[in-house]
Amino acid sequence: MxxxxxxxxxxxxxxxxxxxxxxxxxxxxxxxxxxxxxxxxxxxxxxxxxxxxxxxxxxxxxxxxxxxxxxxxxxxxxxxxxxxxxxxxxxxxxxxxxxxxxxxxxxxxxxxxxxxxxxxxxxxxxxxxxxxxxxxxxxxxxxxxxxxxxxxxxxxxxxxxxxxxxxxxxxxxxxxxxxxxxxxxxxxxxxxxxxxxxxxxxxxxxxxxxxxxxxxxxxxxxxxxxxxxxxxxxxxxxxDEATEVARLRTLSAELREALRTIDNVDIAGDLTESLPHITSMSFLYVEGEELLRKLETAGFSVDSGSACTAEDLQPSHVLAAMGLLTHGNIRVTLHHSTTSAQIRELVEAVKSAITDLRAS
Amino acid sequence: MKEINCLGKRCPVPIIETANAIKELHPGDSVHLLADDPATEIDLRAWARMTGNHMKVVALNEFLITKSKVD
The missing domain is CATH 3.40.640.10 (Type I PLP-dependent aspartate aminotransferase-like (Major domain))
Structure with a gap:
């Protein structure tokens, strides 16, 4: 299980x-x-x-x-x-x-x-x-x-x-x-x-x-x-909205910094102009659904905007309108209960999944 | 010019095949890609931006990708 x-x-x-x-x-x-x-x-x-x-x-x-x-x-x-x-x-x-x-x-x-x-x-x-x-x-x-x-x-x-x-x-x-x-x-x-x-x-x-x-x-x-x-x-x-928004902003900054160490990642928007609890990222040469499954197996539930995960098999119109990569996309939402340790674990799981998927 | 036929193949396959093909080329050389996945054009543009290469739409489901830099 x-x-x-x-x-x-x-x-x-x-x-x-x-x-x-x-x-x-x-x-x-x-x-x-x-x-x-x-x-x-x-x-x-x-x-x-x-x-x-x-x-x-x-x-x-x-x-x-x-x-x-x-x-x-x-x-x-x-x-x-x-x-x-x-x-x-x-x-x-x-x-x-x-x-x-x-x-x-x-x-x-x-x-x-x-x-x-x-x-x-x-x-x-x-x-x-x-x-x-x-x-x-x-x-x-x-x-x-x-x-x-x-x-x-x-x-x-x-x-x-x-x-x-x-x-x-x-x-x-x-x-x-x-x-x-x-x-x-x-x-x-x-x-x-x-x-x-x-x-x-x-x-x-x-x-x-x-x-x-x-x-x-x-x-x-x-x-x-x-x-x-x-x-x-x-x-x-x-x-506690003000405290929580500041805490999530710090966590989100950590998340984005760690994700940027992965090659060929496209992160949507700038954190200073974004809600602190939502981060959308796309990885070149990776299928979104496979990435989602790998992360689920590792114990992390995330969303995706990639075509392979959509009911109509169409790529996300939001990512397309922004000119961002639509395949290999995942969306991470942080909650009140999210901790810094969970972010680090998630990043490790993403890194490992990307390495595996790009090698296969 | 190298030809790649990705008709019927879903993204990211056309992008992966383009990237693999372009590795063997010299800067200035091009690849002609046939692909009909609706995400191809969007993803090819994003790929070109991220990798520093050049792409253009030649016709419906036809793309010309030019290597712009040494790997």
């Missing part, structure tokens, strides 16, 4: 405190907050407290925030709610596939290229800003961890309405000075899967993109226990 000594996947288990909150919430928050029974009133209080806590943590107003039980729909609500038929949907070439799908369905889109460091080209955005539209601003990329200069981009975007994607960045990147809607995913602060949060700042410009009756902006069907758990996870996350 393979013993996993290092979880470097994008997902992480819930912290003990968040897990405890979830168990308590299942006891207390089982009722429908929309009903009038005593248990429902209790559920309502728990929901309102959770929403207020989340709003405070995310630096938005409570009346701006809506919860979604299906986070993947968050982009649709955040962007689709601002998008009119005549508008362009302006997005970057490294954006999520959901945004490309939305753009394709909408029919009018402008794609902003990125440079080799993964940062959006300002000149292209300047041109796009001459027309009416919505700018889908991805604060940080989930594959490479590259952070965009959100304030400069918003300044460049002129009159475009701004829909921010903070599903990966979470609270690690501040919201820009101007925004119209924003989307968060509780997984960004090691909260539970299945909770998305949409903040709507420009309420007059936002229209519910789904068929609806009444004034409700989202279906209100998200799980209350998961919502409470997400709020507790965010509170816990914010308690």
């Amino acid at each position: 393979v013993h996993i000594t290092g979880n470097f996947l994008a997902e992480s288990p819930l912290s003990p405190k968040a897990r405890e909150a979830l168990a308590d919430a299942l006891d207390q928050g089982w009722s429908d907050p929309g009903k009038i029974a005593h248990s429902a009133a209790q559920a309502r209080i728990l929901r309102d407290q959770s929403m207020e806590s989340l709003a405070q943590g995310l630096k938005v107003r409570p009346d701006e925030l809506e919860v979604l039980g299906e986070p993947a729909l968050g982009h649709f609500y955040a962007i689709g709610g601002l998008l009119r038929a005549k508008d362009n949907l302006v997005h970057s070439s490294v954006d999520r596939k959901e945004i490309f799908a939305l753009a394709r369905t909408h029919g009018k889109m402008i794609e902003i290229p990125v440079d080799i460091s993964g940062r959006m080209e300002f000149k292209s955005l300047q041109k796009a800003a001459k027309y009416s539209g919505v700018f889908a601003l991805q604060a940080a990329n989930g594959e490479t961890g590259v952070i965009q200069s959100v304030d400069e981009l918003v300044d460049t975007a002129g009159h475009l309405r701004i829909s921010c994607d903070y599903s990966i960045a979470g609270t690690r990147v501040g919201l820009p000075t101007k925004w119209d809607s924003a989307f968060f995913d509780a997984r960004a602060w090691q909260g539970p899967q299945g909770i998305g949060l949409v903040a709507i700042r420009n309420q007059p410009a936002w229209q519910n993109p789904l068929p609806h009756i009444g004034a409700l902006r989202t279906p209100q069907s998200a799980s209350l226990p998961l919502l409470i758990c997400a709020a507790v996870a965010l509170e816990e996350w914010l308690e």
Whole structure:
């Protein structure tokens, strides 16, 4: 049996405190907050407290925030709610596939290229800003961890309405000075899967993109226990975020330095312009899937953006847009529990796997 | 000019075969590569950047790779 000594996947288990909150919430928050029974009133209080806590943590107003039980729909609500038929949907070439799908369905889109460091080209955005539209601003990329200069981009975007994607960045990147809607995913602060949060700042410009009756902006069907758990996870996350970000930055710098001793490695983005917990690297002459298997056998779980590991067998559009090597790719995510010793062990395992694979 | 046929072969095979072929060449010499894996062009460009060689797309699924430096 393979013993996993290092979880470097994008997902992480819930912290003990968040897990405890979830168990308590299942006891207390089982009722429908929309009903009038005593248990429902209790559920309502728990929901309102959770929403207020989340709003405070995310630096938005409570009346701006809506919860979604299906986070993947968050982009649709955040962007689709601002998008009119005549508008362009302006997005970057490294954006999520959901945004490309939305753009394709909408029919009018402008794609902003990125440079080799993964940062959006300002000149292209300047041109796009001459027309009416919505700018889908991805604060940080989930594959490479590259952070965009959100304030400069918003300044460049002129009159475009701004829909921010903070599903990966979470609270690690501040919201820009101007925004119209924003989307968060509780997984960004090691909260539970299945909770998305949409903040709507420009309420007059936002229209519910789904068929609806009444004034409700989202279906209100998200799980209350998961919502409470997400709020507790965010509170816990914010308690030591600054320390933890600094610690992970140091670990990430160690990781990158050690990886650069391996021949022919292409590391995505510069650490100073990236989230400290995500590192994407590609090794020449190596197949991503084989590398993934070797590391799994050695006890390390990592993700990959190589074509051989993708369901559609297409290379990562993010790496391709940046002009980086797409084969032999792995993505390493550091968590609160990651230690320096684990990083050293991972690097040794990567070195050994690369040597073996290149020799075969 | 050396010809390599990697049609039907998945990346990184076309890149590995190109790198092996170019080892035997002198600077300025070229390799003609046929490859239809969708990652070939992207990976060949990245390979050229990383190894200091030169590549250009000649036609659909056809690439010309020129050795730019001594190994």
